[in-house]
Amino acid sequence: MIGITHEPLNPEQITNQVRQDGNGAVVTFLGTTRDSFEGKRVLKLDYEAYEEMALKKMAEIQQEICAEFGIADIAIVHRIGPVDIGQISLVVAVASPHRKEAFYACHKVVDRVKEIVPIWKKEVFEDGSRWVACEDHEFTHPEPAVLNTDND
Secondary structure, three states, X not given: OEEEXXXXXXXXXXXXXXXXXXXXXXXXXXXXXXXXEOOEEEEEEEEEXXXXXXXXXXXXXXXXXXXXXXXXXXXXXXXXXXXXXXXXXXXXXXXXXXXXXXXXXXXXXXXXXXXXXXXXXXXXXXXXEEEEOHHHOOOOOOOOOOOOOOOO
C-alpha cells in the first residue's frame, strides 16, 4: 500500500494492510506534528507534494526495502495539506517473519522517504513560517512552467 492523501491517517487501517499469517512482526512508525522547533511554538505543518513523482518514489522505496530485507509487506502513506499539532503526517508499516528485519526495514523506509520523496514541509509559527529540509530532496519544489517565446 502506497498513498498520499489530504485526509487524516488511520494507522490501524494502514497497519492491517501488511499483516499476514506468515509475519511474526509488525512495526508501525507514526510521524506526528510536534508543538515546537528550536524554542519556537509551531502552530501546524503544511505539506505539499509533487504527487505523481512522490508516489513513484514511494513505490521505489517499497521495492528497494523489500528486496534488501527479503520481506513482502510494506505500507507507506503520507498526508499533505495542513496538519495540526499532534496529528499524523506519515505512517510506515512493515511486517516480516522476524522482528529484527521489521525494525531495520521500517527505520530505513522512513529515512528514504525523507531523502528522496518530493514532499515539502512548511512549519507555521506564531510569527511566520519556514520551509524545512527542502534541500535534502533529489527534487526541488516545482517552479511554474515558463513559456519560451524566443524564436531561436
